[in-house]
Structure formats: structure tokens, C-alpha cells
Amino acid sequence: MKNEKNTHGLLNNLKFMLHEQWVFEKKATVIPFIRILSDLAVALMGIWLPKVVLDAISQSIPVHVFLTQIGLLTVALMLLKYISYYSEQGVLKNAVRIWNVHFYIKKDWKILDMDYSIFTSPKGKILIEKAHDSLSRNVNVNMASFYPKLVELVRSVLGLLSFCAVIAFLNPIIILLLLISYGIDGLISLNIQKWEHSIKDKRATIDRKLYYVFDSTNNSSIAKDIRLYDMKSWINHAAKSFMNEKNTLEKQVETKHLLQRLFEAFLIFIRNGGGYIYLIWKMLHTDMTVGEFTLYFGAISGFGLWLHQIVRTINGLSNASCKVDDYRNLMDTKDKLMRSEGEQIPALNEPVEIVLENVRFHYEGSDQTIVDDINLTISKGERLAIVGVNGAGKTTLIKLICGLLEPVSGRVLMNGMDIRRFNREAYYSLITAAFQNVCVLPMSIAQNITFKDESDIDTEKLEKCVELANLKEKMDRLPKRYSTQLVPSVVDDGVNLSGGELQKLMLARALYKDAPLIILDEPTAALDPIAENQMYLRYSELTNNKTAIYISHRLSSTRFCDRIIFVEHGKIIETGTHDELLARGGKYKAMFDVQSQYYKDYIEEKAI
Structure with a gap:
């Protein structure tokens, strides 16, 4: 199997996901950017409104003028919030959920279609497990979150620039100090993300062990053995062992995140406290109004929130990009066998050498x-x-x-x-x-033998194959005969066949293919x-x-x-x-x- 690279790069993944999103649903690609504009307007109005109120009070403007201003701003704020809510909840999040299923189906089809030798190889199993993980968790953290995180990042960057413009009127040095503080926090967060990505193979290996144990407990084919040979103790021991292994690894991850959050809280205390002290000094020694104080106070707080969202979103985008890598590494896996047009095959009605x-x-x-x-x-x-x-x-x-x-x-x-x-x-x-x-599927016996729609089945050929496989007597005893459904755990009126009957069914399937x-x-x-x-x-x-x-x-x-x-x-x-x-x-x-x-x-x- 081709040695797959670990990463395609953030920009390459960006291009890939934008293309996938555009092809999948164009509306969900465009509308989120309307949300960006409405959110920016809401954020700026959020720090501007208190200034208007306080300045109006201090300047004793007429009540009807004050109420008109506040009323117009409130209506505009409500309208913008509705646009933001609709674009996020009504369009983007619904699209992401469906998009996630779209990727999941493509991933499963790839697994079903890939060369058997790759599917069963150790590298193939790791690729499959990591691709499963890239889509199996909440859509807010798996690879489907890439596009929403991208939208969030653009929104946060534009919001930050807007608040920078406000703070620049106060003192540009404050912007530099805040950026340095959040830059340190961001670097620490990204390093943790890189480390977490480096242990994903180890995580996938542990998860495969756990899933094997969990699948064993639900596997009806070995339920008898589990009970007769008292395998419960072994299964419990294996599950505890693998869980301890997983718990140890996850504790290491959580410890790093906890330390990062503690350091982040310390930085927030330093930068916000420093900003507030400077504002108080400015108000006491200059002609800054209460409204301006509130405006700049909100701008500094908002600046920090925008930066925090940028760091968090970059963190999430980096994680989503890693998930995209895992998905694409599986999807890009090249089959060894010929998939294009090959040599002319021998005739189907003659034996071969x-x-x-x-x-x-x-x-x-x-x-x-x-x-x-x-x-x-x-x-x-x-x-x-x-x-x-x-x-x-x-x-x-x-x-x-x-x-x-x-x-x-x-x-x-x-x-x-x-x-x-x-x-x-x-x-x-x-x-x-x-x-x-x-291998039987939850469909009729006829379909399990032929893998064709009922209307396309050659009934005469089917009956001949069933007779040759010595399964006709069983069919005659079933009320629905060939229409009888299998796998009762999935189909309500399904039936189970004995081991010998299933082998005869497999023989009939082989004969029908001819x-x-x-x-x-x-x-x-x-x-x-x-x-x-x-x-x-x-x-x-x-x-x-x-x-x-x-x-x-x-x-x-x-x-x-x-x-x-x-x-x-x-x-x-x-x-x-x-x-x-x-x-x-x-x-x-x-x-x-x-x-x-x-x-x-x-x-x-x-x-x-």
C-alpha cells in the first residue's frame, strides 16, 4: 500500500472542504457570511449602545429623541440577531449535520470498495479507524466542523480588526500588549494540539481493542461460548485493561488542557486588569466622558473575547484539519489492483485454466x-x-x-x-x-442468494440452484418461501437458519452466480x-x-x-x-x- 502522508496542510484542506461544501450545498456556503456581517454589526452596537445611553443622560437630551434613538437601535439589534440566528441554526448547522452523513456514506463506501489486501492490512485498519473517528464524534468537533470553524475564524478576525480600530483611538500600545498576551496563549494551545495529533495512532489502536471487546459482547454467534466457557471474566479483564490504557492516555491529554486553561486564566487577569487600570487613570486625568469610558471598556473586553475566540477557533480548526487529514488519507488510498479498463476477460460460459x-x-x-x-x-x-x-x-x-x-x-x-x-x-x-x-443481509432469501431486485430474479434459475444446494425442502416449509426475510434482529418478521441451512444458502448463492x-x-x-x-x-x-x-x-x-x-x-x-x-x-x-x-x-x- 502506498505510504500515505500524515497531513495535506491547512490550506490544501481548506480548498478541499470549500469545494466539497460548494458541491454539496451552495446555499450553506454563502449564507454563513451574511451571519458574519450581522454579528459584526451586533458586536459594535453592543459597545456603542451603552455610550449612547450614558451620553444622552449626561447631556440631558429630550426624552422623545432618546427613546427614538434607543428604539431604532433596539429594533436593528433584534433584526440583526435574527439574521445571525437563522443563518447559523437554520442553515449552517442543519447543513453540517447532513454534510457529516454525506461524508460518512462516502467513507463507508470507500471501505467497502477498497482492495481486500489493504482492508485487512495493519496500516489499512489504522487508516479506517482514524477515518471512523474523524466523523464519529459530535459535528462540532469532528471534520464536518471545519467549514463552520472557518466561518467563525473569519468572523472573529473581522471583529478583532473592528475593535482594534476603536481601541486605536485610545492608545495603540494596548493593542500590541493584548496581542502578545493572546499570542503566547495561542502558541501553547497549538503545541498541545500538535501533541494530541501525534498520539492519534495510539488512540486508534486502543479504540480498536475496546471496540473488539464491545462487539464480542453483542455478537450472537459467540454468545453460547461466552456462557459455556465462562468467558465473562476474560472479557471483563480485557475491557478493564484496555479502559485503563485509554484512561491513562486521556488523563495525559486532559492534564495538558487543564494547565493551558489555568495559564489562560492568569493571562486574562493580567491583561484585563491592566486595561481597566489604564482606563481609570485616563478618565481621572483627561476629559474622557462616562460614555467614552464605557465604550473603550467594552472594546477592551470585546477585544479579549475576539482574540480568545480566534485562539479557540484556530485550535478547533487545527483539530478539524487533522480530522480532514484522517478522512482524506483513507479516501486517497490507492488500490493496487486494476480499476481502469483491463485486458479482455475469458468467456463466462467456459471453464478456465x-x-x-x-x-x-x-x-x-x-x-x-x-x-x-x-x-x-x-x-x-x-x-x-x-x-x-x-x-x-x-x-x-x-x-x-x-x-x-x-x-x-x-x-x-x-x-x-x-x-x-x-x-x-x-x-x-x-x-x-x-x-x-x-454473510447474510436483512433481506429476503431470494435476494440473499441473487443480490438482485425481486423483479430481476430469474425464478427458474433460483429454484434450480436451491434444489442443487439441497435447500428446497426448507423453502417449502416456510410460509413465504423465497420471500422470507433473514436476520430477525433487524427485520421484524425475519427468521434464523441453522448452520447447515446457511451453508446450503451460500452454496445456492455460488451456483446462482454461475x-x-x-x-x-x-x-x-x-x-x-x-x-x-x-x-x-x-x-x-x-x-x-x-x-x-x-x-x-x-x-x-x-x-x-x-x-x-x-x-x-x-x-x-x-x-x-x-x-x-x-x-x-x-x-x-x-x-x-x-x-x-x-x-x-x-x-x-x-x-x-
């Missing part, structure tokens, strides 16, 4: 070789069985053939063409597979002996006019295949037919003898 040339593979960050220099040719229409002990590399070998993983060295060919030269989706259309892990290369990874692991035998008897029909690869631990099933390879430590150590391997007396025969002994013992016990 698969050749592995000196294929080696190990997972990223690991020195352990999983597939070690394998050379293998699977002829067109051949039915090949891959056997071996757990961890021998069988499933990894299948993933390499499927193009889900890419060899570290060597290459995989289909009909003489390196599979990396095919378009990824086009290549996947050539493969149908039933893996050990069952690709020239069919891969069955332990397709009978959850089947009873009768159902398993029925599937074996139909094996020729299931794999008719296809190149078939079959993985199984049950060696009695391999006699239906044309050839068998025995894999150990990522190498092919034996190859031949069932009878040839038994006659050879090697590892295959030793494993077969062990398994067949159980069947013999079972038969003898039944006879007794």
Missing part, C-alpha cells in the same frame, strides 16, 4: 511465509481438492487465486494472463465462491452426514462445465475430485488422485487413516 508461478506470500509486517514458492496448474474443467492441516495456507492460497491478496513474488495466471492485468470487478465476475464465514471458476471452502463443515453425502453425489452436477477448487478437512470427500494437493507450511508436498495418494503412503494417507478410524469405531459401536 489457473496457473501459479513461484507464488510466495506473507502478510504485511510479518516475516512468517504463508505460501512458499508454489507452482501449480489447474486445467480447464479440472476439479481440484486442497487439503492439509489448519494453518497450512489453504485459504490464503484461495485468496491469492481470487485476487483478494497479491503475491509478494511470483504471479497468478488465468488462461495465460496475469490476473493483475484484468479489471478487478471484471475478474471477480469470473469467480463464484462459498467461504467458511457466512461463474467459470467455482471455489468451495469447507462447504460441508456444518452439514450432517446425510446432507453431506447428498452434496457429494451431486458434486459433478454442481461443478459441471466449471473449473472447481475444493477445500476440505474431510478427506473422504476428496475422492470426487480429479486431483488432490496436500499443503503443509505453505508448500505442496503431495499431489495425485485419492487412490494414488493412499498408495503412496505419505502425509495424506496418514491423515486419512486417522479420520477413517473414527468412522470405523463409530460403525463398530453401532453394530454392538
Whole structure:
């Protein structure tokens, strides 16, 4: 995987987010700047109004003139506040919430669409976790807050400049002193932000551990194991351990923020106190009116508030920019496999030839070789069985053939063409597979098999595949048959299928796709002996006019295949037919003898 840079830069992120905002909703891009103008007017009127009131009192102007001035200013103030409220609450914040969902959907689509090898790699998992975090929190602090923070920064800077103009009439030196004070505070805050960004990988790693534990407690597939093996103690211990790890890290973050806030409070006391003392001295020694005193008093206080908002907003903008980096690092991740137009794929109605040339593979960050220099040719229409002990590399070998993983060295060919030269989706259309892990979605059984809209399903083909998978009897017992919904935890009228029934469903799904290369990874692991035998008897029909690869631990099933390879430590150590391997007396025969002994013992016990 391409080594992604950690940051795109604030200006680059600014350009990216402005473009995204403009494309997503133009109104929400423009209207916030109306709020800026109204807020500036409100702020200036806020320090001007007390001056008008006090000067009017001191100058004894007529009551009707005073009330007219105050009334007009009040109406203007209310109107401006409404414009500000509407632009912020009615437009910007609502747009940001929807915008956040927009980014979330794009992020999830990227995760679903990215190369499997990147998705499962350690770097890929960190990228995904950080991208999740960039959008999973409150919209006021995640990456969607970038544009509102930008608007807030522009507003605060213009407000600061406006108040600077007022204070300049009093004494420009005050502006310099206030800027130095807030500059120190801002530098400290930014350093804390940089440090916090530097530990994000560590945070993401801890969060992944916690989410794994939390997901385990809600995973119905392991609920039985948790109870029967009293795994609660381990889960609680792991959760406490990870929580302590997270708590320690978060305490370090909070301590830094607390110290920064204490120092900030000290600076506020010094600068505001100094400003007020100077104003009092000025009023006592010059002709400054009470109204002017109030105006400058409000300007100094407001100056501090604008500066504080600038520091806070830069802090928030910096944090949001880091979140944008995390999102973009995931979105910019380049797939290794061909996504543009590739070589012409083989015909879908003819079996294919698969050749592995000196294929080696190990997972990223690991020195352990999983597939070690394998050379293998699977002829067109051949039915090949891959056997071996757990961890021998069988499933990894299948993933390499499927193009889900890419060899570290060597290459995989289909009909003489390196599979990396095919378009990824086009290549996947050539493969149908039933893996050990069952994946069902909260939709009808028909849709779970075909992944098509009800109106687009070939009913005759569906029924044939269901019958071949030996699932027809189950369908006939269901009142809604193929329209029966699955995943009852999501769908109100959904049903659960047994482990064996789910495996049959996966087989029916593989058959319906009807690709020239069919891969069955332990397709009978959850089947009873009768159902398993029925599937074996139909094996020729299931794999008719296809190149078939079959993985199984049950060696009695391999006699239906044309050839068998025995894999150990990522190498092919034996190859031949069932009878040839038994006659050879090697590892295959030793494993077969062990398994067949159980069947013999079972038969003898039944006879007794």
C-alpha cells in the first residue's frame, strides 16, 4: 500500500472542504457570511449602545429623541440577531449535520470498495479507524466542523480588526500588549494540539481493542461460548485493561488542557486588569466622558473575547484539519489492483485454466511465509481438492487465486494472463465462491442468494440452484418461501437458519452466480452426514462445465475430485488422485487413516 502522508496542510484542506461544501450545498456556503456581517454589526452596537445611553443622560437630551434613538437601535439589534440566528441554526448547522452523513456514506463506501489486501492490512485498519473517528464524534468537533470553524475564524478576525480600530483611538500600545498576551496563549494551545495529533495512532489502536471487546459482547454467534466457557471474566479483564490504557492516555491529554486553561486564566487577569487600570487613570486625568469610558471598556473586553475566540477557533480548526487529514488519507488510498479498463476477460460460459508461478506470500509486517514458492496448474474443467492441516495456507492460497491478496513474488495466471492485468470487478465476475464465514443481509432469501431486485430474479434459475444446494425442502416449509426475510434482529418478521441451512444458502448463492471458476471452502463443515453425502453425489452436477477448487478437512470427500494437493507450511508436498495418494503412503494417507478410524469405531459401536 502506498505510504500515505500524515497531513495535506491547512490550506490544501481548506480548498478541499470549500469545494466539497460548494458541491454539496451552495446555499450553506454563502449564507454563513451574511451571519458574519450581522454579528459584526451586533458586536459594535453592543459597545456603542451603552455610550449612547450614558451620553444622552449626561447631556440631558429630550426624552422623545432618546427613546427614538434607543428604539431604532433596539429594533436593528433584534433584526440583526435574527439574521445571525437563522443563518447559523437554520442553515449552517442543519447543513453540517447532513454534510457529516454525506461524508460518512462516502467513507463507508470507500471501505467497502477498497482492495481486500489493504482492508485487512495493519496500516489499512489504522487508516479506517482514524477515518471512523474523524466523523464519529459530535459535528462540532469532528471534520464536518471545519467549514463552520472557518466561518467563525473569519468572523472573529473581522471583529478583532473592528475593535482594534476603536481601541486605536485610545492608545495603540494596548493593542500590541493584548496581542502578545493572546499570542503566547495561542502558541501553547497549538503545541498541545500538535501533541494530541501525534498520539492519534495510539488512540486508534486502543479504540480498536475496546471496540473488539464491545462487539464480542453483542455478537450472537459467540454468545453460547461466552456462557459455556465462562468467558465473562476474560472479557471483563480485557475491557478493564484496555479502559485503563485509554484512561491513562486521556488523563495525559486532559492534564495538558487543564494547565493551558489555568495559564489562560492568569493571562486574562493580567491583561484585563491592566486595561481597566489604564482606563481609570485616563478618565481621572483627561476629559474622557462616562460614555467614552464605557465604550473603550467594552472594546477592551470585546477585544479579549475576539482574540480568545480566534485562539479557540484556530485550535478547533487545527483539530478539524487533522480530522480532514484522517478522512482524506483513507479516501486517497490507492488500490493496487486494476480499476481502469483491463485486458479482455475469458468467456463466462467456459471453464478456465489457473496457473501459479513461484507464488510466495506473507502478510504485511510479518516475516512468517504463508505460501512458499508454489507452482501449480489447474486445467480447464479440472476439479481440484486442497487439503492439509489448519494453518497450512489453504485459504490464503484461495485468496491469492481470487485476487483478494497479491503475491509478494511470483504471479497468478488465468488462461495465460496475469490476473493483475484484468479489471478487478471484471475478474471477480469470473469467480463464484462459498467461504467458511457466512454473510447474510436483512433481506429476503431470494435476494440473499441473487443480490438482485425481486423483479430481476430469474425464478427458474433460483429454484434450480436451491434444489442443487439441497435447500428446497426448507423453502417449502416456510410460509413465504423465497420471500422470507433473514436476520430477525433487524427485520421484524425475519427468521434464523441453522448452520447447515446457511451453508446450503451460500452454496445456492455460488451456483446462482454461475461463474467459470467455482471455489468451495469447507462447504460441508456444518452439514450432517446425510446432507453431506447428498452434496457429494451431486458434486459433478454442481461443478459441471466449471473449473472447481475444493477445500476440505474431510478427506473422504476428496475422492470426487480429479486431483488432490496436500499443503503443509505453505508448500505442496503431495499431489495425485485419492487412490494414488493412499498408495503412496505419505502425509495424506496418514491423515486419512486417522479420520477413517473414527468412522470405523463409530460403525463398530453401532453394530454392538
